[in-house]
Amino acid sequence: NAGVTQTPKFQVLKTGQSMTLQCAQDMNHEYMSWYRQDPGMGLRLIHYSVGAGITDQGEVPNGYNVSRSTTEDFPLRLLSAAPSQTSVYFCASRTLAGGYTDTQYFGPGTRLTVL
Amino acid sequence: GENVEQHPSTLSVQEGDSAVIKCTYSDSASNYFPWYKQELGKGPQLIIDIRSNVGEKKDQRIAVTLNKTAKHFSLHITETQPEDSAVYFCAASIGVGGQNFVFGPGTRLSVLP
Numbered sequence: 001n002a003g004v005t006q007t008p009k010f011q012v013l014k015t016g017q018s019m020t021l022q023c024a025q026d027m028n029h030e031y032m033s034w035y036r037q038d039p040g041m042g043l044r045l046i047h048y049s050v051g052a053g054i055t056d057q058g059e060v061p062n063g064y065n066v067s068r069s070t071t072e073d074f075p076l077r078l079l080s081a082a083p084s085q086t087s088v089y090f091c092a093s094r095t096l097a098g099g100y101t102d103t104q105y106f107g108p109g110t111r112l113t114v115l
Numbered sequence: 116g117e118n119v120e121q122h123p124s125t126l127s128v129q130e131g132d133s134a135v136i137k138c139t140y141s142d143s144a145s146n147y148f149p150w151y152k153q154e155l156g157k158g159p160q161l162i163i164d165i166r167s168n169v170g171e172k173k174d175q176r177i178a179v180t181l182n183k184t185a186k187h188f189s190l191h192i193t194e195t196q197p198e199d200s201a202v203y204f205c206a207a208s209i210g211v212g213g214q215n216f217v218f219g220p221g222t223r224l225s226v227l228p
Binding site: 004017018031032035040041042043044048050090092096101103104105106107108109111 | 116119121124147149151156157158159160161164166204208212214215216218219220221223
């Protein structure tokens with residue numbers, strides 16, 4: 001099992017550019033989510049999904065879109081990048097088979113800089 | 116909404132000493148509290164968790180305690196080792212059935228040899 005994979009590891013964008021952060025998991029997990037991590041603020045939930053075709057907003061969804069067409073993939077799209085979106089982005093997944101207390105697995109992160 | 120506070124923000128201990136990190140939460144509906152360890156350049160990794168119907172849980176050198184009445188929970192690491200140096204995050208469950216989490220701001224633990 002590769003676990004949760006994210007690409008790219010690093011990305012630099014100019015203000016106004018768009019891009020997609022990729023996330024994939026090979027554990028057949030129903031639940032997937034995206035967080036951003038900023039210094040001194042912990043991790044904040046951007047969007048999440050409890051299964052293919054189902055997505056919902058988290059705490060900080062503005063400026064980001066997601067879709068979930070397969071169980072394995074959960075891409076995060078930045079439509080028009082802004083300097084405030086400079087951050088480290090983490091994708092996470094977990095099974096819902098045992099309720100909501102099963103282990104959540106995180107990917108290695110994508111460090112995004114918007115100039 | 117839920118708010119999770121975490122203290123201290125940085126903690127330095129001598130190898131072999133104990134370390135304690137404390138978190139408080141605001142939403143009495145939260146019922147699951149995981150702790151994560153994040154090493155430099157990596158994603159967070161679950162190290163221990165506790166459910167609201169349990170007051171304490173131990174796993175070798177790591178323990179977590181929960182006081183539901185006071186809405187606080189703590190991570191205890193005994194006999195610290197240099198490899199325990201990392202950033203630690205607490206979290207509290209929120210949402211329908213507790214499906215999502217609110218994280219604390221993190222504690223940077225340094226274990227000095």
